Amino acid sequence: MNIKDVLTAPKNEVLFLLGNEAAVRGALEAGVSVTSTYPGTPSSEIGDVFSKVAKDADIYFEFSTNEKVALEVAAAAAVSGLRSFTFMKHVGLNVASDSLMTTAYSGVNGGMVVLSADDPSMFSSQNEQDNRHYAQLASIPLLEPSNPQEIKDIMNYCYQLSEEFQIPVLIRTTTRVSHMRGVVKLDSIFKSKNIGFFYKDPERFVPVPEAARKMHKKLMEKMNKLQERANESTLNQIFHKNGSLGVITSGGAFNYVMDVVEENNLPVNVLKLTFTHPFPEETVLEFINDVEEILVVEEVDPVMENAVLAVLGKQGVKKGIHGKLDGSLPLIYEYNPGIVLNGIKKVLNIKTIEKEIQETSIPLPERPPTLCPGCPHRAIYYSVKKVISDLDLENVIFPTDIGCYTLGIESPYKAGDYLLSMGSSIGTSCGFSKATRQCIVSFIGDSTFFHAGIPPLINAVHNKDRFVLIILDNRTTAMTGGQPHPGLPVDGMGEEAPEISIEKIVEAMGIKFLRNINPLNLKQSQLILREALEYHGVAVIISKYPCMLIKSKVKKNNFVVEVKDDCINCATCIKDLSCPAIYAENDTIRIDPKLCRGCSVCIQLCPEKAIKVKKRNINY
Amino acid sequence: MKPFNIYISGVGGQGIIKTSIVMGEAAMKMGKPVVMSEVHGMAQRGGVVSTELKIGSSRSPIIQNGHADLLLAFEPLEALRAIHKINRNSYVIINTSPIMPFNISESKYSYPDISIILEELNSKSKKLYAIDGVKIAKKAGHILSLNMVMLGGASAVPGFPLDEKILIESIKDNLPQKSLITNLKAFKEGFISVSE
Ligand code: SF4
Ligand code: SF4
Numbered sequence: 001m002n003i004k005d006v007l008t009a010p011k012n013e014v015l016f017l018l019g020n021e022a023a024v025r026g027a028l029e030a031g032v033s034v035t036s037t038y039p040g041t042p043s044s045e046i047g048d049v050f051s052k053v054a055k056d057a058d059i060y061f062e063f064s065t066n067e068k069v070a071l072e073v074a075a076a077a078a079v080s081g082l083r084s085f086t087f088m089k090h091v092g093l094n095v096a097s098d099s100l101m102t103t104a105y106s107g108v109n110g111g112m113v114v115l116s117a118d119d120p121s122m123f124s125s126q127n128e129q130d131n132r133h134y135a136q137l138a139s140i141p142l143l144e145p146s147n148p149q150e151i152k153d154i155m156n157y158c159y160q161l162s163e164e165f166q167i168p169v170l171i172r173t174t175t176r177v178s179h180m181r182g183v184v185k186l187d188s189i190f191k192s193k194n195i196g197f198f199y200k201d202p203e204r205f206v207p208v209p210e211a212a213r214k215m216h217k218k219l220m221e222k223m224n225k226l227q228e229r230a231n232e233s234t235l236n237q238i239f240h241k242n243g244s245l246g247v248i249t250s251g252g253a254f255n256y257v258m259d260v261v262e263e264n265n266l267p268v269n270v271l272k273l274t275f276t277h278p279f280p281e282e283t284v285l286e287f288i289n290d291v292e293e294i295l296v297v298e299e300v301d302p303v304m305e306n307a308v309l310a311v312l313g314k315q316g317v318k319k320g321i322h323g324k325l326d327g328s329l330p331l332i333y334e335y336n337p338g339i340v341l342n343g344i345k346k347v348l349n350i351k352t353i354e355k356e357i358q359e360t361s362i363p364l365p366e367r368p369p370t371l372c373p374g375c376p377h378r379a380i381y382y383s384v385k386k387v388i389s390d391l392d393l394e395n396v397i398f399p400t401d402i403g404c405y406t407l408g409i410e411s412p413y414k415a416g417d418y419l420l421s422m423g424s425s426i427g428t429s430c431g432f433s434k435a436t437r438q439c440i441v442s443f444i445g446d447s448t449f450f451h452a453g454i455p456p457l458i459n460a461v462h463n464k465d466r467f468v469l470i471i472l473d474n475r476t477t478a479m480t481g482g483q484p485h486p487g488l489p490v491d492g493m494g495e496e497a498p499e500i501s502i503e504k505i506v507e508a509m510g511i512k513f514l515r516n517i518n519p520l521n522l523k524q525s526q527l528i529l530r531e532a533l534e535y536h537g538v539a540v541i542i543s544k545y546p547c548m549l550i551k552s553k554v555k556k557n558n559f560v561v562e563v564k565d566d567c568i569n570c571a572t573c574i575k576d577l578s579c580p581a582i583y584a585e586n587d588t589i590r591i592d593p594k595l596c597r598g599c600s601v602c603i604q605l606c607p608e609k610a611i612k613v614k615k616r617n618i619n620y
Numbered sequence: 621m622k623p624f625n626i627y628i629s630g631v632g633g634q635g636i637i638k639t640s641i642v643m644g645e646a647a648m649k650m651g652k653p654v655v656m657s658e659v660h661g662m663a664q665r666g667g668v669v670s671t672e673l674k675i676g677s678s679r680s681p682i683i684q685n686g687h688a689d690l691l692l693a694f695e696p697l698e699a700l701r702a703i704h705k706i707n708r709n710s711y712v713i714i715n716t717s718p719i720m721p722f723n724i725s726e727s728k729y730s731y732p733d734i735s736i737i738l739e740e741l742n743s744k745s746k747k748l749y750a751i752d753g754v755k756i757a758k759k760a761g762h763i764l765s766l767n768m769v770m771l772g773g774a775s776a777v778p779g780f781p782l783d784e785k786i787l788i789e790s791i792k793d794n795l796p797q798k799s800l801i802t803n804l805k806a807f808k809e810g811f812i813s814v815s816e
Contacts, residue, residue: 001645001793016645016654123659147655147679180681181641181656183648255680337684355707357686358744362736363729364701367631367721369667404665411726571725580666580722594763 026155243267374597423452630694772810
């Protein structure tokens with residue numbers, strides 16, 4: 001499949017689509033005009049696909065500086081009468097939530113869909129928060145699709161709902177749904193207008209207290225009507241009917257339920273809820289009429305379970321409710337078919353014939369993720385550690401941030417001590433600077449700096465903090481696959497765009513100590529790091545070198561390095577640098593030419609000068 | 621139709637996701653239901669990569685422990701790490717060239733002997749096919765065609781549900797034209813290495 005097929009494939013064709021790709025097709029079929037995001041796993045591919053097809057589809061797409069801006073772009077488009085779509089990873093919605101809350105109050109004209117991709121079990125995230133709570137918090141409708149076809153199909157429904165009730169709609173997926181591939185049958189693409197008009201209406205759009213009070217009342221009225229809609233919704237469906245246990249489930253968990261129920265022919269009824277907020281109380285009441293007990297299967301928090309408990313309480317119905325709260329199912333992490341089967345078996349008190357699962361008693365070494373060979377982050381981490389040890393500094397605190405460079409927590413660098421969220425490296429440095437006398441060296445990436453690094457840096461200058469900030473400018477948003485950001489001369493649709501200079505931003509804040517370094521030049525980097533560590537105040541170093549993954553896509557490296565006979569097997573390169581291309585074989589140091597990117601860092605640090613360039617020259 | 625479950629594991633950069641998509645699209649072309657799960661993001665940087673593919677009626681893309689019909693392992697250590705997915709009736713195809721974890725020198729455990737890995741998998745599956753995929757790929761023309769060697773091998777396993785002709789079509793649809801000859805050769809050699 002070519003990714004452009006997401007746009008060009010005609011109605012009735014089938015494609016093998018990722019959940020994220022299906023979301024794009026669904027939005028295009030619904031006639032979306034404005035789309036925006038900040039990249040984050042597991043939602044990133046939605047933006048990647050839009051960025052490839054938006055121009056041809058004649059719609060607008062942008063990588064916004066952060067999720068709050070992305071949501072605001074979408075909200076303004078929607079109040080101007082256009083259909084808009086903004087999508088982000090779960091923690092991104094935290095950033096956007098400030099404006100989301102008010103968007104719910106003031107409402108929309110064109111349909112507005114917000115997609116939150118949650119990450120149960122934290123494959124790529126700092127937490128596994130369940131963003132279904134946001135639907136409750138903001139009072140907006142929530143839909144939870146289970147597979148790529150459903151993601152595509154509900155987009156259109158969500159836009160209709162959003163326009164009918166003039167309210168933003170939240171779609172919640174999880175990693176296993178966003179990153180699931182399945183056969184998707186397509187409908188036609190609908191091309192709607194892409195120029196809107198904003199009709200002023202301050203009573204509706206400017207929530208001064210007087211107006212906000214009215215807005216909230218109106219929102220509650222909408223939610224009451226939406227409750228009826230949820231009860232009537234055919235998206236909430238009974239799937240299996242042959243027992244006295246009623247299983248209520250949603251999203252990715254529904255898939256596990258159906259697989260184990262069908263395979264083991266379990267005596268249960270299954271109610272799949274897709275429209276889950278406002279909670280379809282009547283649908284649920286009707287369903288539980290026919291069963292004696294109920295098991296709620298959902299990821300991650302007991303959101304529906306609590307809602308079921310509330311409904312039964314309200315109606316005075318007494319029935320056993322199982323799920324997370326009584327320990328039938330685990331309270332945290334993602335589910336899988338085995339976990340769900342165990343939960344059902346526990347409640348039904350039955351046994352099934354199990355396939356024997358194989359195990360091994362051989363201890364297996366881990367294979368943790370690591371910075372790529374030649375990654376400029378590795379070089380700067382090496383230099384920081386070197387200078388700190390040369391200067392005999394102790395107890396240095398390394399606030400870090402979100403990106404590939406978070407992997408700097410690993411040995412041998414161990415340069416990551418505190419991390420809360422995007423941009424927290426700088427905000428927490430301010431706090432450490434006030435709360436301790438320790439030396440502070442803080443790391444933030446270029447995209448993360450634009451996202452959330454600027455306000456805390458202003459804070460640092462104004463409040464006279466003291467720390468070293470290293471801005472790791474690798475010219476891309478590397479972790480999520482290399483999306484552009486405002487520091488690059490290109491935008492989300494591949495058009496030329498003004499490049500915002502990090503250096504000038506920092507300068508404008510009045511930061512006196514500002515240096516640019518090439519992290520692959522160890523000597524220069526270390527000299528400047530020394531100076532920075534002695535500086536009283538906020539010292540900013542911009543460490544600029546492109547990400548190897550992006551760089552080698554553009555240009556293959558034309559040289560590698562090799563170990564010569566001068567090597568005394570001191571293993572400094574392995575111990576202090578830990579580049580994946582360097583390894584020891586029977587105590588002899590070797591370099592794997594397939595992995596080496598020729599960054600030359602190992603050449604510079606080898607105390608015996610035993611590593612040499614093979615083929616061609618290096619550029620400095 | 622009970623699904624044919626394939627668990628594919630290895631290391632980032634071996635072409636595992638592409639291979640799985642080739643199979644998935646072939647299944648789709650044959651009109652078979654198919655679902656697949658893949659990993660992205662932080663999990664990729666030089667770490668373990670695995671995909672799960674279920675061909676036949678199934679809703680979730682996750683293979684229950686012990687339910688893989690075929691374990692297609694691009695790397696020996698990653699084969700063993702995935703052992704919980706197989707049962708005594710599963711087939712296992714393994715590429716025998718190891719890729720050392722970058723931190724193996726300071727790891728708590730050493731990399732197990734290949735012979736021990738093979739013995740373990742052999743004794744716990746229906747049949748183990750150990751092939752030197754890297755060598756076969758190099759012979760076919762390029763080390764990067766390893767994934768096609770593995771795919772060819774998979775297609776030789778009893779019960780494998782995809783037609784060779786349609787698989788080849790799917791390879792043509794998904795892999796670059798310029799390496800097609802190498803890839804098809806690798807596919808064929810992989811098939812032969814497992815059928816023997
Ligand atoms: S993707 Fe780029 S930034 Fe990330 S680890 Fe690799 S080289 Fe470094
Ligand atoms: S030059 Fe040295 S440090 Fe750089 S990628 Fe090659 S082996 Fe690794």
